[in-house]
Amino acid sequence: MESHGLGESEGLTFFLARPEDYDDVMAISHDIYGGNDYLPCRYHPWMTEPDRLVIIARRGSRLVALESSLVVDGGKTVVVEGLRVCPTERGHGLAGVIQRFADGYVKKVYPTVKNKRLTRADNPGPEKLSKFTYLDKRAILSLCGDSETFDGFVSYLKAKLNVSDGSTRYPLVTKHIDQAALKGLLLNPDVSSRLQLPGSAIIQDWQPLDLLESNLEVLARRNLSWFVDDLNEKPLFMSFHTPLYPVPFNGGSLRLNIDMFGTDASLAKRALTAHLNTVKGEIQSTVLVHMYMHPSLWEVMRQFCEGHDGVKQWRNYWEQLFLERELV
Ligand SMILES: CC(C)(COP(=O)(O)OP(=O)(O)OC[C@H]1O[C@@H](n2cnc3c(N)ncnc32)[C@H](O)[C@@H]1OP(=O)(O)O)[C@@H](O)C(=O)NCCC(=O)NCCS
Structure with missing residues (x-):
């Protein structure tokens, strides 16, 4: 062979x-x-x-x-x-x-x-983890819905957003950013601390990347949709989704991964709504939505998403661990 x-x-x-x-x-x-x-x-x-x-x-x-x-x-x-x-x-x-x-x-x-990095969902316990340096973790909120109810869910979130948020706190609009703006944003030395990035990296659909110019090309390959909230050019919240892709779930479904960075709950809600609004025309079957976020946001985002008849929480709280070890 x-x-x-x-x-x-x-x-x-x-x-x-x-x-x-x-x-x-x-x-x-x-x-x-x-x-x-x-x-x-x-x-x-x-x-x-x-x-x-x-x-x-x-x-x-x-x-x-x-x-x-x-x-x-x-x-x-x-x-x-x-x-x-x-x-x-x-x-x-x-x-x-x-x-x-x-x-x-x-x-x-x-x-x-020099280093090997991985992300994993299961926590194998301290003995196995001792081989790695634990860099950080993200909380994951997962939802499941279908094409018939998805539009309604987005409207439901928009309505909730208007009531809860009032959008008075920041005079800004969650906005799409292009490659040129992205470079300025990601290579800004403040971005890691301002957005509390996990291990000073971003994690794109389970793939950790340091904020280096060479990684911009890797990110460009992924065809991501980015949103950012900033004030006077200083980022307050950043998020992107990976284009919907097919997975085997339920005989054939779509998966949507939304990675969010920052800790402001009202901006997280706006970002989520913006991402779902962007993809809603593309949903043709069951869709699984996974949102990866700072752990402090998980409960408020769960509450924001609850209460709709069609799109529901799919899994209890779970995590993405970000690990590193020296490659010897
Ligand atoms: C997770 C999976 C790959 C483990 O394979 P396995 O051969 O049964 O694992 P074992 O427990 O027998 O092997 C132990 C070794 O694998 C490593 N290992 C086990 N699961 C691992 C994981 N999820 N990520 C990294 N290493 C893992 C252990 O650290 C150990 O390494 P060591 O020999 O250096 O100590 C296997 O169960 C599988 O294919 N599951 C479905 C796919 C999956 O969940 N993959 C996980 C991706 S994070």
């Missing part, structure tokens, strides 16, 4: 993933993240993304694990994503085996990489 093996360890052979491995990868991916798996949609773009390595492990001819590594932060950091092990092989340390191989391979191909 493949002639492009990268190496072997503990009975596994490692390869760079190819487009034609898609079906084998999907075969080990059933039910991952409760149907919210991004990989069915991201796999093919990953094959050609600059500075991304996608490694698969096979036992004989059978694909048993995958991990992806994206080199960012001007070559200093690798962000690992997509980790998965075949259900019948879980619980035997394979995730560790593929990660050790991938770390070594990344080091070989990108000798400048």
Whole structure:
């Protein structure tokens, strides 16, 4: 079969993933993240993304694990994503085996990489976390709705916004920003402390990126929709959503990720409403909305979103942990 093996360890052979491995990868991916798996949609773009390595492990001819590594932060950091092990092989340390191989391979191909970063939803406890530096966490609020009720939900939030907010506190409008304005915003040395960025980074759909000029190109690839509130050119709140993408949930749904930075609750409500208003014409099926935010905002945002008949909270409070370790 493949002639492009990268190496072997503990009975596994490692390869760079190819487009034609898609079906084998999907075969080990059933039910991952409760149907919210991004990989069915991201796999093919990953094959050609600059500075991304996608490694698969096979036992004989059978694909048993995958991990992806994206080199960012001007070559200093690798962000690992997509980790998965075949259900019948879980619980035997394979995730560790593929990660050790991938770390070594990344080091070989990108000798400048010093740190490995990841985000994860489950908290494995202090013993496992002790291998990492804990950088920060985000709170996640998740909603589920469908195309029939989504417009009504946006109107419902707009009405709530007008009552609760009055928009008197700040004489400003949540506004869309373009690439040129984005550069000024993100490379402003104050932005991290003003917006209380997690680990001084932004996290885009689970992918942490330092505020460096080299990462602007990575962000530009993602086709994000940004909103910012500022006062006298000083940012007060910043948010973006990743374009809706299909996930397996409920036989085929859309997923919307909204990443928010800042701690002002009224601005968070306005930002959420602005994002949902932007995408409402694109919803054609069930939609899962995940909002990632400073933990202090979670409860107020939950209350803001509650009370509508169609779009409902989908999951209890959950978190995104942001971890780092040295790549040795
Ligand atoms: C999470 C998953 C990859 C774990 O695989 P596994 O081989 O069963 O994990 P094991 O507990 O046997 O392996 C233990 C090793 O994997 C690491 N590991 C386990 N889960 C991990 C995770 N979510 N992120 C990073 N490393 C993980 C452990 O730290 C340990 O590493 P070590 O050998 O260096 O100590 C597997 O259950 C899976 O595919 N789940 C569905 C997909 C998923 O939830 N992926 C998580 C992405 S964050």
